[in-house]
Amino acid sequence: MSLPHRKHGSKEHTYSRHWLPLSTSCGKTPERTLFDFRLWVTNLRSVSKGKVVSFLMGLTLMFLIMASHILTWDRKGLFLTSPPYQRVRAGAVPNSTGAAEDLWENVRINMKLLVKIIGSKLEYTPRKVPEEKDVIGTNSRLFSAIPRHFLPGVKSPCWYQEFSGELGTDPYKGNQYAVRTKSFEAVCGLLRADFHKHLHPRGGKLFRLRCLPFFYIVGQPKCGTTDLFYRLRLHPEVKFNTIKEPHWWTRKRFGYIRFKDGYQENFPLEDYLDLFDLAAHNIEKGISGNSSGDHRTLITGEASASTMWDNQAWSYLHKEEPEPPFLAQDVIHTVQPGAKIIIMLRDPVERLYSDYLYFKMANKSTEDFHQKVVESVQLFQSCLSERSLRSCAYNTSLSNAMPVRLNLGMYVVFLLDWLTVFHSEQILVLRLEDYAANLQMTINKVLFRSKGRQRCTNGPNPTPGGGQTGSWDVCFQPPVSSSGNFTNPSTINWPACCTTKTSTGATPDGPLACTRM
Known part of the structure; x- marks a missing residue:
């Protein structure tokens, strides 16, 4: 049953019986219905405004609780359905088994497309290493x-x-x-x-x-x-x-x-x-x-x-x-x-x-x-x-x-x-x-x-100051570089510093043992 739209704030409450659906077989029922309705309106006016407000607030709160349950319902579908190359947006929860199957099918299609694109890019061309x-x-x-x-x-x-x-x-x-x-x-x-x-x-x-x-x-x-x-x-x-x-x-x-x-x-x-x-x-x-x-x-x-x-x-x-x-x-x-x-x-x-x-x-x-x-x-x-x-x-x-x-x-x-x-x-x-x-x-x-392998551990201890003994004397010369770093490679006799002789005269580490680490 619907009532006609009226302007908000109107104090005129005139009703006529044609507002209610009547049937030719109802006899005097329409008269009683109209009377009951007028009685209900009279009782409603007697209800305090505070109770009405409380009722409306309770109704609103119940609506919010129901809405929150619906929004946080366990969603088992994947929302990967938007077209390729577009910003994705959240989809709707499938409301039927068929819709869920369609959703999963779209997911597979999208992922297959992505894999195909990546596969086409995987022909690795070595990067140009800078000089x-x-x-x-x-x-x-x-x-x-x-x-x-x-x-x-x-x-x-x-x-x-x-x-x-x-x-x-x-x-x-x-x-x-x-x-x-x-x-x-x-x-x-x-x-x-x-x-x-x-x-x-x-x-x-x-x-x-x-x-x-x-x-x-x-x-x-x-x-x-x-x-x-x-x-x-x-x-x-x-x-x-x-x-x-x-x-x-x-x-x-x-x-x-x-x-x-x-x-x-x-x-x-x-x-x-x-x-x-x-x-x-x-x-x-x-x-x-x-x-x-x-x-x-x-x-x-x-x-x-x-x-x-x-x-x-x-x-x-x-x-x-x-x-x-x-x-x-x-x-x-x-x-x-x-x-x-x-x-x-x-x-x-x-x-x-x-x-x-x-x-x-x-x-x-x-x-x-x-x-x-x-x-x-x-x-x-x-x-x-x-x-x-x-x-x-x-x-x-x-x-x-x-x-x-x-x-x-x-x-x-x-x-x-x-x-x-x-x-x-x-x-x-x-x-x-x-x-x-x-x-x-x-x-x-x-x-x-x-x-790794220990390198050049034999021989005297190299220090930048103090007396040197043994073969280390030929390993260290005063620095000549402007940076002041005491490892001038041009004045270091690398084989003499780093190779060690065994009883057979072999060099187990070899000269490459002292290449730059």
Whole structure:
């Protein structure tokens, strides 16, 4: 039964019997119905306004509760039904078995299309590796500060660097890592206490031992790199490493801490090298013979999980390039061709979900994760329609637009690019699944690969100051380079320094044992 529309606020309440549906067989029923209706209206007027308001509020609350139950109902379908190359939007919950089957069919069609597109892009064309001179040209100061050769007889890549500061001054004052990391600030406090003891005079100048990482755990995020790094630190030869993730090669040397925060301040090379001073001081004890053990075998390392994939800084510097012209591995290889690379991977779907749980701050749910993956897949699919697979994997704009970091699971792209500069024997690839299933075997594999063969451990201890004995006398000459680094390769007799004779006259390590590490 419906009433005619009347103007709001009208106080006229005149009713006539033709408002109600009447039947010729009803007799006097219409008269009684009209009377009952007028009685109901009279009773309604007697109800207080407070009760009416309470009734309406209760009705509204009941409606909201019912609506919330409907909206949070367990949805078992996938809402991947929008056309390719378009921004996805949330779909409707299928209300029948047939609709659900159609939805799943659309999902399969979309995924088949995506797989087909990716498959067409997988004809891997090796990237054009930049010339060494071009890599050096990107940061000439970096390459002038690090020598072309490192100290023989020391496992980690170390050299003596001229100390330009004044005695008594704080060498770690203003270190950007110490300012932002309390744990490293505490380490700096220990290093300051006996810093002067690790300075060596030579030719009227003071020198300090500096080291780069011997190994790099380069990725991927949420694949167990943190657990691996801290387990390795339990080993006596690895325990002197401090910060796990400096992110220097990919971000902080360019002045970025988090790209979303924009440019902040460049972290100089000296700040990065300071991270390995604790290890360098202990290595120096082994070089000078002031330790009970052979500290020359100590290993430096770091585990920035961004090193394998993150080249966003190049996108900001070279916005016109479809792909980054220089990758982090180009710079690391030019500085340190013998570096040991460790890569940890896991099922890319599980990696993505773990990444979502870690970086998503609130309102986490499987439905929300699924919807974000759907949007990211379609954005990536749209990129593939116009660009190469590598270009999309490194595309900063696409990465920023995707709600989840889908591109980090493109392991094949990143790994093949690392293999363009590093030999496969220098790269150890681990799976988190194997690591979890057999921890001891995996750790032993890492230690065997990381520690490697000891090189040039025989002979007198090389120090930049004091008397030298034996064959080491011909190994060290005063530095002639402007950088002040005490490893001038042009004046070092490498075979005389590094080969050792056996009783048969053979040279077990050979002259190549002292090539640059």
